Amino acid sequence: MIREFFKSPAGLAGAAILILFSLISIYVVLTFPLDYGTRYWSNPKFWEDYPKLVPPVWYNYFVPYRLPQHYVENMYRPSEVSENVKRWVFNYTLDSDKFPTGIIFKYSNLTFYGDVPVISLKVKRPDGREVVLLDYDTGIPPPRPGEAAPYVRFVENPRSIILSADPQAIRKVTAFANDLGVACTTSDVREASLLPYIVFGQPLSKNCVAESFKTLKGTYVFEVEMVGDPRDEIGLVRLVIQGAVYGAMGTDYLGRDLAQGLLFGFPVALFIGGVVALLATLVGLALGILSGYIGGRVDEGIQRFADVMNNLPTLPLLILFVFVLGRSIFNIILVLVVFGWAGTTIIVRSMVLSIKSSQFVEAAKLAGASSWWIMRRHILPPVLPYAFALMIFAIPGAILSEASLSFLGLGDPSIPTWGQILQQAFDNGALQNFAWWWILPPGLLIIVTAVGFVLVFFALEPIVNPRLKRQ
Amino acid sequence: MASLAKTLIVKAVTLIIVLIGVLFLLAIIMGATGLSDKVLNSTLTAEVQEYKQQLSRQIKDPTVLERAVEEYKKERAAALGLDKPWYVRLPQLIYRLLFLDLGYSRTLQSSWGSNKISDLIIDRLPNTIILTTTGILFTSLVGIWMGLYIGSNIGSRSDRVVSILSAASYALPLWFTGLVLILALAYGPKVLWGVQIFPPGGMVSVPPPKEPLAYALDLLWHLALPLTASFIVFFGSWAYTTRNIVFNVSQEDFVNFARAKGLPEGVVRSRYILRPSLPPILTNLILSLAYSISGYIITERVFNWPGMGSLYYQAITALDEPVIFALTYVFTLVYIVARFILEVLYVVVDPRIRLS
Numbered sequence A: 001m002i003r004e005f006f007k008s009p010a011g012l013a014g015a016a017i018l019i020l021f022s023l024i025s026i027y028v029v030l031t032f033p034l035d036y037g038t039r040y041w042s043n044p045k046f047w048e049d050y051p052k053l054v055p056p057v058w059y060n061y062f063v064p065y066r067l068p069q070h071y072v073e074n075m076y077r078p079s080e081v082s083e084n085v086k087r088w089v090f091n092y093t094l095d096s097d098k099f100p101t102g103i104i105f106k107y108s109n110l111t112f113y114g115d116v117p118v119i120s121l122k123v124k125r126p127d128g129r130e131v132v133l134l135d136y137d138t139g140i141p142p143p144r145p146g147e148a149a150p151y152v153r154f155v156e157n158p159r160s161i162i163l164s165a166d167p168q169a170i171r172k173v174t175a176f177a178n179d180l181g182v183a184c185t186t187s188d189v190r191e192a193s194l195l196p197y198i199v200f201g202q203p204l205s206k207n208c209v210a211e212s213f214k215t216l217k218g219t220y221v222f223e224v225e226m227v228g229d230p231r232d233e234i235g236l237v238r239l240v241i242q243g244a245v246y247g248a249m250g251t252d253y254l255g256r257d258l259a260q261g262l263l264f265g266f267p268v269a270l271f272i273g274g275v276v277a278l279l280a281t282l283v284g285l286a287l288g289i290l291s292g293y294i295g296g297r298v299d300e301g302i303q304r305f306a307d308v309m310n311n312l313p314t315l316p317l318l319i320l321f322v323f324v325l326g327r328s329i330f331n332i333i334l335v336l337v338v339f340g341w342a343g344t345t346i347i348v349r350s351m352v353l354s355i356k357s358s359q360f361v362e363a364a365k366l367a368g369a370s371s372w373w374i375m376r377r378h379i380l381p382p383v384l385p386y387a388f389a390l391m392i393f394a395i396p397g398a399i400l401s402e403a404s405l406s407f408l409g410l411g412d413p414s415i416p417t418w419g420q421i422l423q424q425a426f427d428n429g430a431l432q433n434f435a436w437w438w439i440l441p442p443g444l445l446i447i448v449t450a451v452g453f454v455l456v457f458f459a460l461e462p463i464v465n466p467r468l469k470r471q
Numbered sequence B: 001m002a003s004l005a006k007t008l009i010v011k012a013v014t015l016i017i018v019l020i021g022v023l024f025l026l027a028i029i030m031g032a033t034g035l036s037d038k039v040l041n042s043t044l045t046a047e048v049q050e051y052k053q054q055l056s057r058q059i060k061d062p063t064v065l066e067r068a069v070e071e072y073k074k075e076r077a078a079a080l081g082l083d084k085p086w087y088v089r090l091p092q093l094i095y096r097l098l099f100l101d102l103g104y105s106r107t108l109q110s111s112w113g114s115n116k117i118s119d120l121i122i123d124r125l126p127n128t129i130i131l132t133t134t135g136i137l138f139t140s141l142v143g144i145w146m147g148l149y150i151g152s153n154i155g156s157r158s159d160r161v162v163s164i165l166s167a168a169s170y171a172l173p174l175w176f177t178g179l180v181l182i183l184a185l186a187y188g189p190k191v192l193w194g195v196q197i198f199p200p201g202g203m204v205s206v207p208p209p210k211e212p213l214a215y216a217l218d219l220l221w222h223l224a225l226p227l228t229a230s231f232i233v234f235f236g237s238w239a240y241t242t243r244n245i246v247f248n249v250s251q252e253d254f255v256n257f258a259r260a261k262g263l264p265e266g267v268v269r270s271r272y273i274l275r276p277s278l279p280p281i282l283t284n285l286i287l288s289l290a291y292s293i294s295g296y297i298i299t300e301r302v303f304n305w306p307g308m309g310s311l312y313y314q315a316i317t318a319l320d321e322p323v324i325f326a327l328t329y330v331f332t333l334v335y336i337v338a339r340f341i342l343e344v345l346y347v348v349v350d351p352r353i354r355l356s
Helices: A002-007 A009-031 A036-041 A057-062 A167-180 A186-191 A195-200 A258-294 A296-311 A314-325 A329-338 A342-356 A359-366 A371-407 A418-427 A436-464 B002-032 B035-056 B062-080 B086-098 B117-151 B157-171 B174-193 B212-250 B253-260 B265-293 B297-302 B308-317 B321-349 B351-355
Strands: A071-075 A080-082 A085-094 A102-112 A118-124 A130-134 A151-153 A159-162 A201-203 A213-215 A218-227 A233-242
Touching (some): A009 A258, A009 A436, A036 A258, A071 A085, A167 A201, A195 A201, A218 A233, A258 A329, A258 A342, A258 A371, A258 A418, A296 A342, A314 A329, A314 A371, A314 B002, A314 B297, A314 B321, A329 A371, A371 A418, A371 B157, A418 B174, A436 B174, B002 B035, B035 B062, B035 B086, B117 B157, B117 B265, B117 B308, B212 B265, B212 B297, B308 B321
Antiparallel strands (some): A071 A233, A080 A085, A085 A218, A118 A218, A201 A213
């Protein structure tokens, strides 16, 4: 039977997809924390450093220009110390034709003994010009009355300066743009996020727009300087130059690494599909056997009910129920099971009717077997293989329904799913920005998963359904 | 003949029971979870708050104000039905619905500002009919025609293509196809080359063209993407179902006999194969049309199409209880009427049912 299954190309392809997806799911379950959704995915703070809405790294191979990679460098101790001055020096090499999307300067665990230290940031460009980006950091809380030295700051939350949004940096950079001969005002720079263009660019024209800059390739030396008491120190200094490409799958509007969200979607999709299909098939199987074997009023009642449930326009009801019961994964599963068992019942019943009239059932009855015994030992076994095939067929339906609900914003907010990624993409301008990397992969994964199960069902059906075998 | 009438009556009664059953289920869901009370209470609080603010400009004495507000609150609670428990309030709603008194919405309004739910439906229904019904008719007619053709050419190349398409159509959500089309044909050209080939959504341009002909063309332009999406997704399954029905009939003995008799192939196909294939094909067509009234809820949202589906979605997100009830009722009613029409049609097209 197994050999017969693998002989069909559909079965082979379907099984290959499903095995691959299951392996990925196992990998994800083993490596991701269970509260990944709440702790990381839905926590914008965690994704602060990541570039926002950029395509995947491999996009570089398909475009005629080069996009800059993401750059993160951590320094735990200063590069130079002289008396009361400490310096951290970062070398960043720019070799792309397009500009980085932002600069973030971060530090944590600042300890000082006397006055608030002066922390500044400047960059030396390949053309020899020097731009001071920050004269001093105004965001350090001074010693509180009654607090004794050493004063420790930014332990839990690091100090984080996003230069494109920092008034001081914008002022400095605007002045530098004027030096370069580009007529910019601070509001131009702030509103069009021109900071990276000015820092990393050379001017082509006087207009203050992104197009009038060309990247200045070469090595940029960023220097963080702290002037204060000789004992003052910083635990960690980080410089982030946000790239214009990121990771295997790009990022979304919050800077979330889509590769992670998509990976987490694998086990969730298989879990929801599997559990819903299993429960719905069990209910459908039980009711179908009862209905077919007992007959009479019971049969009539169950079949009428199943007929209605099978034909009602389900999506409006699904939406309503999930909305009313609450957007948790178990409610979604429950509702999908309630609206999913009827088809199986109808098919199983028709199979039971033909088995019921066969001679071995008659013989068992004559031998005095109870109805329960006959249903369990004589009716169930021949029905089981086909019920299994029906279960496989029900899985993609459940996965697609969950995706539909998620797309309407009715998914479980604590668990990222492919449908939810699509919903967020749709609601946050993925279409308007032509962010194809945000829309195509989740949808294609949903489709490929569904196709995998459908193919397996196609290969399975002629094997388990004796009537189809003859054809 | 008497037995026929009896069967039809039994069917009609069962369908009406289903209708009432769905409404009761709905009432229990909304009532027992406390959602209905919660919604009404929040409406009441908002109304009372507004009244109090208005009144506080005229009445300065706090106790008098408090009393007036209290009075108003009681009056509004009675008007909203909050003074009665949900198992009294909701059955009344059902009773009114059954006699097609759809009532008034709480927040949603039709495009001319009416709060009557029947106006809301009249406002939206034509849009849904334009989108989904034309889509289904177009797709199904092409699909059925194709199915009839390949049903008598089983195993040909076109047969295999359609089989694959039908498998794909099961796995391909309509709304995602719509998203891809919008991405590739509406926003893609606009972002990359600055040309607008297709509109990204909506039913007509803003502002809509004045001339009737220009209006119709504009509407067609907006219809192009949703119709294409619906064709891609449903064409395969229509062709495949029809093919299976036709194939099953053409395996029957009477077809072989007709051929053996030496009847021309055209006669065999139209009289002996097509006629008995008709009832199940008709069933599919009519049920899809009935479903299409509830609209493609998600697809309408993707294409920003102001139809029944997006109305239902708005009603749910705005927690507009009367609209939710009324629409669920209308969707179920349409389905039930369609089922009954089918039962009658079976009798007309299939003599075997008429005679038994």
